[in-house]
Amino acid sequence: MTLGLTALTHGLSPSLIEADEGAHYVNALFLGDWIRAGLPSPLAFARAFYGHFPRLTIGHWPPGWYMLEAPLFAAWRPSPLGAAYLSAFLSGLPGAVIVWAFAQVGRMRAGLALGLAYALLPLVVDSARYLLVDQPLALAVELAAMAWFAASGRPSWTRMLGFALLAAACPLIKGNGALVALVPAIDIALTGRWRLLRQPSLWGAAMLALVIVGPWYWLSFAISAQGFNYAPGLPYAWLALTANGQAILANLGVPGVLLVLAAAPSFGHGAAPDERRIAKLALSVFLATLIFQSAIPASLAPRYVSPALPWLVILAGLGLHHLAKVPRAGRSVAVVMGALALVPAAMALHSLPPKPDLRAPQLAQAMVRHGGLWLVDGRSGAEGALVAQGAYADEGRNQLWVGRASQWLSTSDFMGRGYRLTAGDPAAVRAVLDRVGAAGAISVALHHQLAFPHSRLLAAAVNTPAYSSTRSSFAAGDGDVLVANRRTTIAPNLAVLAADSGSAKVAKMTDALR
Numbered sequence: 001m002t003l004g005l006t007a008l009t010h011g012l013s014p015s016l017i018e019a020d021e022g023a024h025y026v027n028a029l030f031l032g033d034w035i036r037a038g039l040p041s042p043l044a045f046a047r048a049f050y051g052h053f054p055r056l057t058i059g060h061w062p063p064g065w066y067m068l069e070a071p072l073f074a075a076w077r078p079s080p081l082g083a084a085y086l087s088a089f090l091s092g093l094p095g096a097v098i099v100w101a102f103a104q105v106g107r108m109r110a111g112l113a114l115g116l117a118y119a120l121l122p123l124v125v126d127s128a129r130y131l132l133v134d135q136p137l138a139l140a141v142e143l144a145a146m147a148w149f150a151a152s153g154r155p156s157w158t159r160m161l162g163f164a165l166l167a168a169a170c171p172l173i174k175g176n177g178a179l180v181a182l183v184p185a186i187d188i189a190l191t192g193r194w195r196l197l198r199q200p201s202l203w204g205a206a207m208l209a210l211v212i213v214g215p216w217y218w219l220s221f222a223i224s225a226q227g228f229n230y231a232p233g234l235p236y237a238w239l240a241l242t243a244n245g246q247a248i249l250a251n252l253g254v255p256g257v258l259l260v261l262a263a264a265p266s267f268g269h270g271a272a273p274d275e276r277r278i279a280k281l282a283l284s285v286f287l288a289t290l291i292f293q294s295a296i297p298a299s300l301a302p303r304y305v306s307p308a309l310p311w312l313v314i315l316a317g318l319g320l321h322h323l324a325k326v327p328r329a330g331r332s333v334a335v336v337m338g339a340l341a342l343v344p345a346a347m348a349l350h351s352l353p354p355k356p357d358l359r360a361p362q363l364a365q366a367m368v369r370h371g372g373l374w375l376v377d378g379r380s381g382a383e384g385a386l387v388a389q390g391a392y393a394d395e396g397r398n399q400l401w402v403g404r405a406s407q408w409l410s411t412s413d414f415m416g417r418g419y420r421l422t423a424g425d426p427a428a429v430r431a432v433l434d435r436v437g438a439a440g441a442i443s444v445a446l447h448h449q450l451a452f453p454h455s456r457l458l459a460a461a462v463n464t465p466a467y468s469s470t471r472s473s474f475a476a477g478d479g480d481v482l483v484a485n486r487r488t489t490i491a492p493n494l495a496v497l498a499a500d501s502g503s504a505k506v507a508k509m510t511d512a513l514r
Contacts, residue, residue: 001119002092002128003085010354011129012088013476014081015385017356021131022384023056025080026391028066032073033396051497052401053391056384062216064172065133080360080388083131091128091135092119094310097142101282101314105275107321114317118310121251122348123302129355134303137174141307144170144180145285149277152184152193157201164205168212176304179292181209187284191277237294244293247302251309252316256341260312262319279318282311316341356477358382358444363483364389368400370485372439373492377405377458378451382444401492405441408432409454421454429454429461437492440467440485447478 006012016022030049034042072078078086095115102111118124127135144166151159170177188196196202249257265271266279289308298304324334367374367390376386383404390402406412409429412419423429433441441462443455450456462469462484469484 001116002124003089005119005125006088006091006128009125009349009352010476011125011352012081012084013355013357014079014084014389015355015357015360016080016084016131016388017358017381017385017477018130018132019380019384020056021080021381022386022388024061024131024133025083025388026053026056026384027061028069028073028083029077029388029391031066031070032077035070035074036077036396048398052394052398053387054402054404054407056380056387061133062172062174062220064169065136065174077392079392080131080385087131087135088128090139091124094135094138094142094306095119095124096139097146097310098313098317100146101278102317104278105272110317110321114313117342117345118313120342120345120349121309121313122345123247123251123306123309125345125348125352127303127306132303133174134306137170137177138306138310140166140170140173140177141180141285142310145183145281145311148184148187149281151201151205152187152191152196153277155196155199155201157204160199160201160205161208164208165212167205168209171213172216176292176296176298177307178213178296179288179307182288182291183281183284186287187281190280190284232295232297236297239300240294241290243300243302244290244305244308247305248309248312250302250344252312253341253344255337255343256312256316259316259319259323259337259341262323263315265322266315266318275318279315282314285311286315354476356446356479357475358385358477358479358481359472359475360385360389361393363442363481364393366483366485367402367440367442368393370439371399372490373401373403373437373497375403375405375408375433375436375438375441375458376444377441377455378444379446382446382451386442386444401497403436403438403497405443405454405458406452408436409458410452419452421457423454423457426457426460426463429457430464433461434490435493436496437490438486439490439492440483442484443482445480445482448480 016025030046033049034040034045037045072086076082095118098115098118099108099111102108102114124135144163147159147163147166151163167180170180184196184202188194252260263279266275267283268276271279286308289305293304320334320338323337324331326333363386374390376383376390378386383406387402387404390400394400409423409432410419410421423432441458443450443458445451445455450459459482462482466488467484467486469482471480471482473480
């Protein structure tokens with residue numbers, strides 16, 4: 001359903017325009033191409049690959065999701081648009097836990113209806129438009145929670161170790177997946193199943209998860225970007241709770257939150273045992289998400305509440321059930337509250353614009369035909385879109401180099417603070433282009449506004465007879481693109497490019513492993 005809805009709302013674009021999309025695609029394509037090449041020395045292959053198509057990440061994403069994607073990328077080698085189709089499809093899968101939960105309490109049809117309603121929520125619709133890992137993480141957290149449901153109900157070594165494997169997968173997909181470690185503790189406290197703490201299998205599962213996850217965290221700290229400076233503490237915790245609350249309200253609205261509160265009878269002794277267990281499990285995942293987000297500095301983006309969202313829908317569905325049982329007007333009130341809870345979704349869908357498309361496939365083909373080194377310029381999403389499409393269009397031939405103009409024409413510290421030019425006029429920019437051996441440059445202006453001060457200098461630098469320049473509008477969205485290719489052939493300066501951020505980061509990783 002999410003794939004069809006994303007297509008209908010013009011949310012599928014071959015230009016991976018969100019800041020992290022290009023990075024996720026390039027990393028997955030690297031692993032796929034490495035497998036296709038016959039599994040050569042991974043670090044040597046990484047140096048060569050990222051020397052052509054730079055790493056776009058600030059930090060270090062865990063390898064779990066990429067390891068799952070790698071065989072698919074090796075067999076299929078999807079284009080950025082193909083990867084976007086896959087991502088849109090996967091974004092709806094977390095709704096399956098809603099169906100599972102209501103199947104446990106004997107209300108499968110209600111679960112199916114709520115699963116479809118989940119696919120309409122603004123955060124889900126928005127996630128389906130972007131090649132990100134938040135929805136895969138939500139799915140992994142759900143699978144781990146379902147495994148805990150089985151393991152805690154009938155403890156055994158097999159069930160506990162199965163939970164450990166799924167729990168370990170969560171932080172290996174994305175860092176905030178570590179929230180799953182809080183779920184057993186909260187669930188035990190809510191259900192009073194303290195006897196589980198005497199189960200050797202529980203502690204064996206915990207050790208197995210640590211053994212799997214520990215090496216990644218050791219490596220991540222060894223090659224840390226040393227730039228993430230969010231300060232934990234009460235001020236940050238308040239900001240995180242406020243941001244999560246706003247995200248929940250934006251998706252469920254006040255009526256949806258009231259329905260969650262109406263699920264209170266599901267926690268009482270009057271409810272069926274399976275219903276109590278499902279309600280307490282849903283509350284455990286929700287609380288684990290809030291606690292982790294408040295205690296561990298990460299990001300205040302709305303999508304970080306994704307692991308909790310399906311469980312809130314489960315609680316809202318239970319609230320609807322209890323509201324409908326109220327004598328006289330209960331059923332009518334439940335229908336009205338359910339409809340009102342979907343108002344945020346309807347409003348968001350009505351105002352949803354098409355996803356921008358800067359014609360990345362056509363631009364990449366132009367780069368491939370011309371060959372050599374191309375500097376791309378724009379906000380991080382635009383740069384990523386061009387690097388990703390260029391890496392796909394090169395088809396593993398290593399005949400194209402794509403560099404970020406911001407690396408050569410400016411400098412800044414973490415997250416763009418302290419920006420300053422390193423080439424102060426068009427002549428200095430042309431000197432840089434000559435020094436690196438740039439065969440051309442592409443500058444993307446979102447909303448027809450150039451991204452940086454150096455973008456204006458770059459546009460002026462290529463406005464000479466030595467370059468052939470064209471400007472075109474976005475295929476979708478508001479913006480234009482300047483393409484300038486050098487009229488004469490020039491080879492990339494590989495010695496200079498060796499200092500590129502992509503190969504430099506790989507070198508840092510190599511040093512950390514020694």
